[in-house]
Amino acid sequence: MNQLKSMQYTAAPVQGGYTDRILEVDLTSGEISIRKLAPDFKNKFTGGRGYALKIIWDETSKGTRYDSEENILVMASGPLGNEPRFPGSGKFIVGTISPLTGTFIDSNIGGHFGPLLKICGFDALAVRGISKKDVVLMVDADEGRISLTEAPAFGEEIDQGGLTYGDALIKEVNGGELNEDIAVVTTGIGALNARFGIIDSLFYDKRRERTRSKQAGRGGTGTVMRFKGLRAVVVKSSQPRVQANNPVDKEGVRRAGAELKKVLSKEDPKQLRLGDWGTPILVEYMNNIHCLPVKNYQYGQHSEAPTVFADVFLNRYFKGKTPDGCYLGCNLACAKGAEDITLTYGPLAGKTVAIDGPEYETLGAVTCMGIFDPQFTMEYNWYCDEYGLDTISMGVTASFLMECFQRGYLTAEETGYDLSWGDTQAADRLLQETARGEGLGQICGQGIHRAKSWVAEKYSNRTGTPFDETMAELNKFGMEVKSLEFSMYGTKESLAQQGGYGFSLKGPQHDEAWLIFIDQVNMELPSFEMKAKALKWFPLIRTWFNAVGLCKLPWIDVRHPEAADTDNPSQNQPSLNYYVQYFNATTGSDKELQDILDDSERLQLLQKMINLRQGKGTRASDQIPLRAMGPVYLNEYESRAEYYEDWLKEQLGPGDGLPDSAEEKHQMVLRYRQEAYQKLCDSVYQAKGYSRDAIPLKETLQKFDLLDEKAENLLKEYGTP
Numbered sequence: 001m002n003q004l005k006s007m008q009y010t011a012a013p014v015q016g017g018y019t020d021r022i023l024e025v026d027l028t029s030g031e032i033s034i035r036k037l038a039p040d041f042k043n044k045f046t047g048g049r050g051y052a053l054k055i056i057w058d059e060t061s062k063g064t065r066y067d068s069e070e071n072i073l074v075m076a077s078g079p080l081g082n083e084p085r086f087p088g089s090g091k092f093i094v095g096t097i098s099p100l101t102g103t104f105i106d107s108n109i110g111g112h113f114g115p116l117l118k119i120c121g122f123d124a125l126a127v128r129g130i131s132k133k134d135v136v137l138m139v140d141a142d143e144g145r146i147s148l149t150e151a152p153a154f155g156e157e158i159d160q161g162g163l164t165y166g167d168a169l170i171k172e173v174n175g176g177e178l179n180e181d182i183a184v185v186t187t188g189i190g191a192l193n194a195r196f197g198i199i200d201s202l203f204y205d206k207r208r209e210r211t212r213s214k215q216a217g218r219g220g221t222g223t224v225m226r227f228k229g230l231r232a233v234v235v236k237s238s239q240p241r242v243q244a245n246n247p248v249d250k251e252g253v254r255r256a257g258a259e260l261k262k263v264l265s266k267e268d269p270k271q272l273r274l275g276d277w278g279t280p281i282l283v284e285y286m287n288n289i290h291c292l293p294v295k296n297y298q299y300g301q302h303s304e305a306p307t308v309f310a311d312v313f314l315n316r317y318f319k320g321k322t323p324d325g326c327y328l329g330c331n332l333a334c335a336k337g338a339e340d341i342t343l344t345y346g347p348l349a350g351k352t353v354a355i356d357g358p359e360y361e362t363l364g365a366v367t368c369m370g371i372f373d374p375q376f377t378m379e380y381n382w383y384c385d386e387y388g389l390d391t392i393s394m395g396v397t398a399s400f401l402m403e404c405f406q407r408g409y410l411t412a413e414e415t416g417y418d419l420s421w422g423d424t425q426a427a428d429r430l431l432q433e434t435a436r437g438e439g440l441g442q443i444c445g446q447g448i449h450r451a452k453s454w455v456a457e458k459y460s461n462r463t464g465t466p467f468d469e470t471m472a473e474l475n476k477f478g479m480e481v482k483s484l485e486f487s488m489y490g491t492k493e494s495l496a497q498q499g500g501y502g503f504s505l506k507g508p509q510h511d512e513a514w515l516i517f518i519d520q521v522n523m524e525l526p527s528f529e530m531k532a533k534a535l536k537w538f539p540l541i542r543t544w545f546n547a548v549g550l551c552k553l554p555w556i557d558v559r560h561p562e563a564a565d566t567d568n569p570s571q572n573q574p575s576l577n578y579y580v581q582y583f584n585a586t587t588g589s590d591k592e593l594q595d596i597l598d599d600s601e602r603l604q605l606l607q608k609m610i611n612l613r614q615g616k617g618t619r620a621s622d623q624i625p626l627r628a629m630g631p632v633y634l635n636e637y638e639s640r641a642e643y644y645e646d647w648l649k650e651q652l653g654p655g656d657g658l659p660d661s662a663e664e665k666h667q668m669v670l671r672y673r674q675e676a677y678q679k680l681c682d683s684v685y686q687a688k689g690y691s692r693d694a695i696p697l698k699e700t701l702q703k704f705d706l707l708d709e710k711a712e713n714l715l716k717e718y719g720t721p
Contacts, residue, residue, distance in 0.1 A: 001149040001152050001172070001173075002149055002150040003147055003148070004030055004135065004150060005031075005032060005147065006145060006146070006148070007032050007146050007303055008148075009034065009121070009144055009146055010038050010144055011144070012121040013121075014119065016244055016587045017047075017079025017080060017245045017249050017586045017587050018079055018123055018587075019118060020042065020157070021037065021121055021122050021123060022034070022035045022037065022051075022055075022123060022140065023121075023122040023126070023146070023307065024125075024128070025126070025128070025137060025148070027127060027128065027129035027130055027131040027135065027148075027228050027229055027546055028069060028128070028130055030131075030148055032146050034122075037123070041054075042079070042123075045602075046078060046531035046544070046548055046599055047076060047079050047081075047123060047124075047549060048091075048546050048548060049090055049093050049106050049603060050603045050606075051124045052074035052093060052094075052104075053074040053095065053106075053606045053610065054293050054606065055124075055611055056610065057606055057609065059072060060072065061081075061613075062613050062614065062615075065415070066097050066102075066224050066227070067099070067224075068097075069128070069130050070128065071096060071097045071129065071224065072096065072126050072128050073095075073127040073224050073225055073230070073613050074093075074095045074096065074126050075092070075093070075094050075113070075117065075127075075233070076091075076092060076095070076114075076123060076125065077091070077093075077115065077117060077124075077549040078091075078123075078246075078547050078550070078580075079548055079583070079587050080548040080549050080550050080582060080583060081114050081548070081550070082549070083242075083243075083247075083257070083329070084241050084327075084328040084329030085242060085243075085253060085254055085258075085329060086091075086253065086256065086257035086259055086260065086550075087139035087257065087264060087329065087332055087551070087554045088112060088326075088330050088552075088553065088554050089115070089330070089550055090110045090114060090326050090327020091114060091326075091327075091546075091548075091550055091551050092108075092109060092113060092117070093107065093108055093216075094107050094199055094221040096219075096220075097224075098220050098221075098224075098484075099195035099196075099197075099224065100196060100219055100220050100249070100393070100447050101507055102194075102614055103473065103506075103611050103614035103616045105218065105221065105506050105507075105512075106546065107216035107218045107219060108216070109201050109205045109216035109328060110201065110214040110326030110545055111185070111200075111214045111327065112183040112203035112204075112232075112327060112328075112549065113185050113201045113203070113361035115244075115327065116181075116182075116237055117235050118245075119244055120139045120141040120235050120236070120237050120315065121141060125137075127225075127230060129478060130226060130229055131230065133151075133229060133443050134229050134230075135148050135150060135151055135229055135231060135398075136149050136152070136169065136230075136232045136233070136234060137232070137233045137234070138233075138234045139233070139234065140237075140238075141239065143718070145582065147328060148149055154168045159189075160189040161188045161189070161427065162186045162198075162200040162385065163186040163187035163188070163200055163202070163211075163382075163385040164386065165186055165188070166200055166211065166213070166232060167172075167202065167211045167485045169232055170182055170183075170184055170211060170234070171508075173234055178204045178209075178210070178211060179204055179206075180232065180328075181238045181488070182203075182204070182235070182236045183202065183203045183235055183405075183587055184202050184233065184234045184235075184466055184695045185199050185200065185201050185202070185216075185225075185233050185236075186200055186233075186695070187199050187200055187222035187234035188222075188386055188387040188389075189382075189436070190387030190388045190389040190390070190434065191220075191225075191388035191436070192226045193435060193437030193441070194220075194389055194394075194435070194437070194440075194441075194444075194445030195220050195445060195446055195447050195450075196218075196220050196223070196389060196393035196397075196445070196447060197220055197221070197222030197224075197225070197388045197390070198217045198384075198385070198388050198389060198390050199216040199222045200214075200215055200385060201213060201214045201216070203629050205324070205337075207324075208337060208339070208354070210354055211300065212324075212354075212356050213356050213385060214326055214356070215385060215390075217390045218392065218484065218487075218507075218509050218511070219507070222278055222388045222472075225393050230537060234335060242414075243402035245586055247498050247585055247586040247634040248585065248588035249584070249586075250585075251585075251709065252581060252584070253585045253586055254499075256578045256582040256585060257329075257578075257582065260554060260575060263575060264554055264558050265331055265332050267558050268332060270556070270560045271557075271559060272557055273335060274332055274553065274558070275312075275332055278318070278334050278335065278359070279311070279359045279360040279361075279671055280313050280336070280358065280359070280360055280363055281310040281360075281362070282360040283308055283310065284305075284310065285517070286299050286300070287302065288487065289520045289521060290492075290640065291489055291490040291516055292305060292365060292367055292490065293364050293396075293398070293486075293490050294367050294368065294490075295367045295368070295370045295402075295403070295421050296396075296399035296400055296403045296480055296627075297368065297486070297628070298403075298627070298633075299636065299640075300637075300640075301490065301495070302372065302413075304372035305372060306369070307491070308366070308373075308377060312374050313336070313338075317374070318357075318579055319339075324337050326551065330551070330554075332553060332558065333371040335357075336357065337355065337356045337357075338495075339354050340352055340354070341378055343380065343382070345424070345428040346379070346383055346428055347434055355382045358381040358391075360576070361391060361392050361488050362377065362380065362392075363377055363488075364392075364395075365391045365392050366394025367401060367425050368395050370399075370422040371427060373494055374685065376428070377387075380395075380428075380431065383431060383432075384431070387435040388655070389434065389615070392485060392488065393484075393485040394431065394434060394444070394488055396448065396480075396486060397444050397485060401419055401440070401451065402420070402421060403477060404455050405419035405420075406419075406421065409455050409456075409470070410455060410458065414458050415440050416439050417429065428606060430651040433662050438472065447484075448478045448480040449483035449485075452471060452474045452475065455470075455476055456471045463661045468533055476625060476627060477625065477626075479508075479628070480612075481495040481501060481502060481507050481508045481624055481625075482506025482616050483616075484508060486501060486508040486628070487501075489510060491624075491628045492631065493520065493643070494515070494520050495528075495680060496512075496515040496525050496534060496535065497515050497519060498514075498624055498628055498629060498677060498679075498680070499515075499531065499532075499535045499680050499684060500516075500538075501628065502623065502628075503535060503539070503622055503696070505604065505608060511542065512539045512543070513534075513539045513542065514533060515531075515535070517541070518534075519531070519534075522570065524570040526585075526685075528679075528680075531680070532683040532684050532687060534570070535684045536684060536688055537571065537597075537654070538571075539604065541571075541596070541597065541600065542594050542602055543603055544597070544599065546694075547599070547600065547603060548583065554575070555576060555579065556572065559572055559575075560572055563575070568666075570660070574613075574698040576593060577593075579594060580592065583596070600703070601698035602704040602705070605700065605701060605704055605706055606706060607697055609701075609711055612695065612718065618693050618694050619685075624677070626674075629670070629674060629677055630669050630670050630673040631644070631670070638662060641662065641665075643667075644665065644669050645665065648665060648668060648672070652673050681694070688700075691720070696715075697720075698715065698720065701715075
């Protein structure tokens with residue numbers, strides 16, 4: 001490979017989970033530098049999401065856009081990442097200013113890249129600038145060299161794909177070999193042509209004897225990467241992983257990890273059985289409780305849903321060599337993979353590939369299009385990963401366009417072909433067009449927020465209907481908040497998850513507040529007050545997981561048997577105690593759970609301030625589409641009429657009767673649901689120390705040492721004295 005810039009370095013040692021170093025690369029100038037962090041940096045910002053937030057708050061401005069030269073792409077693990085003795089320690093985050101939302105986005109991703117970046121001497125990588133040509137960044141701790149090279153070309157088919165390109169690149173820089181000492185992040189051609197490009201994290205799995213992948217899926221991090229001209233980042237180190245964090249208390253780490261692993265091995269087989277089924281098991285749960293997104297979230301259940309239940313994938317595709325983990329030592333091992341799948345759709349039909357996934361979110365994205373075909377689901381999963389497209393945003397935007405077609409807002413002349421529910425050929429065509437930036441794919445790749453304007457203009461020009469009137473109707477079923485598409489949980493029957501999506505700082509992504517299971521399956525949030533409290537507490541602890549470099553699933557999806565005896569079983573605090581012990585043993589801290597929650601609240605407030613700066617931080621930005629609250633159209637109401645009538649009776653006082661007509665009852669449901677959501681906003685904002693317009697109060701920022709001059713000026717812009 002043609003080398004453009006190179007520097008020798010010595011990897012900083014990891015001490016107590018940190019190196020206190022950030023690798024900084026300016027792609028405009030080609031400069032590579034290493035920043036040493038002040039001792040208190042980690043104390044205030046922890047790692048992972050916290051490091052990305054602080055860098056982007058300090059070094060970008062209100063005018064920074066995803067394609068600005070000053071925009072920064074941050075990849076960061078945390079102090080607890082990279083410990084095979086503790087489950088789920090392979091996580092890192094990718095943070096940037098989003099092409100979709102225009103504000104901070106981060107996406108949580110697994111694999112070996114984050115742990116290897118740390119072993120190479122860095123808590124984070126910060127990439128600025130824009131290269132005139134595609135480049136690869138190589139960090140080789142064994143040779144003590146960091147280099148920028150021209151991105152090699154491997155042939156058109158390989159060059160277009162993130163998975164195939166990454167696999168070829170690993171072999172290119174590693175003498176043709178695949179092993180666990182090297183990992184790469186990359187993305188594909190779709191990330192160049194759509195705003196919801198993903199980043200693939202590729203690593204070698206010696207059990208399957210091939211590279212596998214995980215994805216940073218949300219908000220367009222891959223789009224930023226490709227726009228910057230960064231084709232891939234390669235990290236390499238042969239240093240052993242066990243105890244590579246150099247924890248202060250090695251025995252404490254071993255003990256905490258052993259206890260959590262014991263819980264996982266005993267309890268997961270009795271509960272969700274993620275080790276056997278993987279996250280596809282959630283399809284059956286969501287279908288049972290009417291929360292599976294079907295036909296753009298119109299319905300929560302479908303008679304064909306069993307064709308995509310977990311057992312179908314387990315028996316047909318996930319054969320042998322399971323369970324699979326994202327990183328060394330995780331005995332939950334819920335990531336699934338399939339070998340020797342022959343593609344039947346798209347330009348590579350006939351090619352045999354290995355496929356990692358699908359996760360539940362991808363399955364939900366396909367049911368959202370009204371498709372219940374396991375083979376199409378597998379191929380949709382592979383093509384999205386290969387092209388570098390978010391399966392969620394792709395599926396939800398396609399579903400929105402399909403509904404526009406079904407309701408007459410778009411014609412076949414305007415789309416180029418029929419967009420019917422359940423049509424796999426149409427769905428595949430739209431996917432391929434989106435990846436190439438052609439035809440209707442040019443619109444789909446912009447995401448729902450921007451597609452709505454295009455649809456409204458087409459419809460208004462064709463029918464004479466006022467543009468604003470059309471937009472008001474499209475807003476009812478365009479499933480996005482803060483310009484990010486909803487992840488795959490129908491929320492009509494869960495006020496808690498409505499808030500989880502609306503208040504989520506990055507947009508409606510379950511990463512911040514996944515309450516649907518404890519609210520609808522376990523029924524552990526029966527009162528309004530409990531829902532409101534959960535909407536403060538759960539985002540805090542989930543933020544902490546994204547800061548320290550850990551997967552949440554061993555905590556949230558496997559309940560400790562002793563949790564039932566606690567005041568709030570859904571918090572699963574007996575398992576959380578192992579995490580607190582692990583943190584203290586690694587870093588030498590003496591923190592309690594409340595200290596961890598306080599650390600997370602500081603990060604959430606910092607993210608809130610970035611949102612305010614970028615124009616996405618007030619109450620208006622937390623408002624969700626009408627369909628997220630209830631049935632927009634009568635067909636949705638009538639499909640679940642008995643449930644809605646029972647719900648209305650609960651809301652009415654003694655002696656109050658229901659209207660006679662379905663239309664009147666339908667409108668009553670929508671009115672009550674909208675009122676409940678506004679009441680929830682007031683309650684949660686108060687609990688978080690915000691004004692009624694969702695702006696943090698001065699005393700709230702002061703409490704967490706965030707009220708600097710920049711923050712004060714920002715509050716003044718919003719009329720806060």
